[in-house]
Amino acid sequence: MTQSSLELEVVPFKAYLIPDVLRQQIETMNSYFGWSQSMTQQDFQNPNAEYYVMLKGTVVLGYVALHLIIDEATINMIYLEPEFRQQGLATALMNFVIDQLTARKLKHLFLEVRESNWTARKLYQRTGFQELTIRHNYYSNPSENGVIMQRDLNQIA
Numbered sequence: 001m002t003q004s005s006l007e008l009e010v011v012p013f014k015a016y017l018i019p020d021v022l023r024q025q026i027e028t029m030n031s032y033f034g035w036s037q038s039m040t041q042q043d044f045q046n047p048n049a050e051y052y053v054m055l056k057g058t059v060v061l062g063y064v065a066l067h068l069i070i071d072e073a074t075i076n077m078i079y080l081e082p083e084f085r086q087q088g089l090a091t092a093l094m095n096f097v098i099d100q101l102t103a104r105k106l107k108h109l110f111l112e113v114r115e116s117n118w119t120a121r122k123l124y125q126r127t128g129f130q131e132l133t134i135r136h137n138y139y140s141n142p143s144e145n146g147v148i149m150q151r152d153l154n155q156i157a
Contacts, residue, residue, distance in 0.1 A: 010096050013050065015065075025059070026051065026060060050065075051066075052100070074111065111148075114145075124149050134146070
């Protein structure tokens with residue numbers, strides 16, 4: 001994907017193949033989600049982990065981190081630097097990831113989001129996700145329900 005006005009590109013990586021310069025940036029961004037350095041390092045070593053990294057040159061603007069198992073994927077994190085939010089980039093990034101996974105013949109894409117995160121939930125609905133169920137008191141600090149969502153990759157949204 002290329003966004004010409006900002007000269008952006010999205011590059012898919014197996015997590016263990018991410019260059020060090022990008023790893024350091026992603027590690028810092030993962031802390032936003034409460035991930036420790038060791039958790040991120042473990043994810044980078046996971047053979048099922050992939051990152052779709054939105055770049056401007058060698059600067060990470062955001063990414064989608066996911067795990068693939070057979071014909072399904074679960075999104076663990078979606079991050080976009082605050083100054084690039086509300087510009088349609090998250091939607092473009094999600095659509096790119098969905099197109100890539102669909103082309104690879106995956107069948108389902110799952111994610112979980114805090115019940116109160118309406119901005120994210122609207123993004124996911126815009127990109128074809130449907131709410132499946134609620135995990136009560138799944139999150140802590142503060143305690144909150146998690147909404148499990150699914151995107152059927154066999155259907156066009």
